[in-house]
Amino acid sequence: MVSIVIASHGKLADGIKQSGSMIFGEQEDVQSVTLMPDMGPDDLKKKLLDAIATFSNQDEVLFLVDLWGGTPFNQVNGLFEEHKDKWAIVAGLNLPMLIEAYASRLSMDSAHEIAAHILETAKDGVKVRPESLEPEESKAAPAAAAPKEENGGQPGTFNYVLARIDSRLLHGQVATAWTKTTNPTRIIVVSDAVAKDDLRKKLIQQAAPAGVHAHVVPIDQMIKIAKDDKHFGGQRALLLFETPEDALRAIEGGVPLKELNIGSMAHSEGKVQPNKVLAFSQEDIDTFGKLKDLGVEFDVRKVPTDGKDNMQSILNKAQAELDKKNK
Structure with missing residues (x-):
C-alpha cells in the first residue's frame, strides 16, 4: 500500500488527518507532520524522516503538502530528489484530495498514479455558492461528468x-x-x-x-x-x-x-x-x-x-x- 505524509504549516495536517479518519476510517501508513512557529527547516526535515521511517512501504510515498514553495514543500522536495522515480508530491492540500488518496490506495499501487488521479478531485472540491459566482468556464464544464447508463447491472433491472x-x-x-x-x-x-x-x-x-x-x-x-x-x-x-x-x-x-x-x-x-x-x-x-x-x-x-x-x-x-x- 502507498504510504502518505500530510505536511503543513501549523496544525492543519493533524486536523485534516483527523477529519479524514472520521469520514474514511482509521488508516495505516499515514503520518501528519507539522511545522510549528518555534521550529526551523532542519527540525521539520527530521520530523519528515521520522514519519517515513514508520512506514511498512518506504518505496512508494505520497506527500500531500499545504503550499507550493512553503517550508513543508521545500523540505519534502529536498528529500524527493533521490526518490523521484517512486515518490510524488501534491500541493494545495484539501480534504477531498486526502479522501480520494485514501480511496485510490485500495486499487492503485503507485504514488505517481495516485498523485495524478487525485488532482481533478482536489480541484472539483473547490466550489462556491451562490453559483452565479462561478467562472463561466466552470459552469459549462460538468457535462462530461454524466454517469453512463450502461454501468453495471442486468438490462432492465437495478x-x-x-x-x-x-x-x-x-x-x-x-x-x-x-x-x-x-x-x-x-x-x-x-x-x-x-x-x-x-x-x-x-x-x-x-x-x-x-x-x-x-x-x-x-x-x-x-x-x-x-x-x-x-x-x-x-x-x-x-x-x-x-x-x-x-x-x-x-x-x-x-x-x-x-x-x-x-x-x-x-x-x-x-x-x-x-x-x-x-x-x-x-x-x-x-x-x-x-x-x-x-x-x-x-x-x-x-x-x-x-x-x-x-x-x-x-x-x-x-x-x-x-x-x-x-x-
Whole structure:
C-alpha cells in the first residue's frame, strides 16, 4: 500500500488527518507532520524522516503538502530528489484530495498514479455558492461528468450495490468512502419525510459526488420502481434509509434487499445507545427482529475499512439497557 505524509504549516495536517479518519476510517501508513512557529527547516526535515521511517512501504510515498514553495514543500522536495522515480508530491492540500488518496490506495499501487488521479478531485472540491459566482468556464464544464447508463447491472433491472440505514443520510462517509467502493450511478434517499421537505431534498442533491445522480423518493414510489425498473436498466443504485422502519416497509413492499449496512442511528428521547453511533427504541429493536425474520443480513460498519460489528450483540445490549431503564 502507498504510504502518505500530510505536511503543513501549523496544525492543519493533524486536523485534516483527523477529519479524514472520521469520514474514511482509521488508516495505516499515514503520518501528519507539522511545522510549528518555534521550529526551523532542519527540525521539520527530521520530523519528515521520522514519519517515513514508520512506514511498512518506504518505496512508494505520497506527500500531500499545504503550499507550493512553503517550508513543508521545500523540505519534502529536498528529500524527493533521490526518490523521484517512486515518490510524488501534491500541493494545495484539501480534504477531498486526502479522501480520494485514501480511496485510490485500495486499487492503485503507485504514488505517481495516485498523485495524478487525485488532482481533478482536489480541484472539483473547490466550489462556491451562490453559483452565479462561478467562472463561466466552470459552469459549462460538468457535462462530461454524466454517469453512463450502461454501468453495471442486468438490462432492465437495478443493481443494488448498497442499502444503508443512516440518520444523516447523504454525508461525507457516504459521498466519499462508500461511493468509491460501491461505484453507484444513482444515490436514492428513500423517505416519506425527506420527500416532503424541499430544503432537505435540495441539500441532498447538492451533496451528490460528481458523476452520480441523487434522488429523494417516497417509500411507495421506491416500491413501484423496484417492481418495474425497466427505465433504469443497468443502473447501480445506492439506497439510503433514515430509519429501520422505513427500510422494513420498503422490503416488505417488494424492494429486493438481502443486506442492510447499518451506519448510524441518532439518539433521541426514549432511546438507549449501546455504542457510539447507534441508538435504539423498542420499536427499532423489534423492527430489526422482523428484518432478520425476512432473511435480511446486517453489515454494521460506518465506513468500508471498519471491521464488521455483531448486530445481534448490539441489539441484545440495547434490549438489556431498555429493560433496565423501564423497570
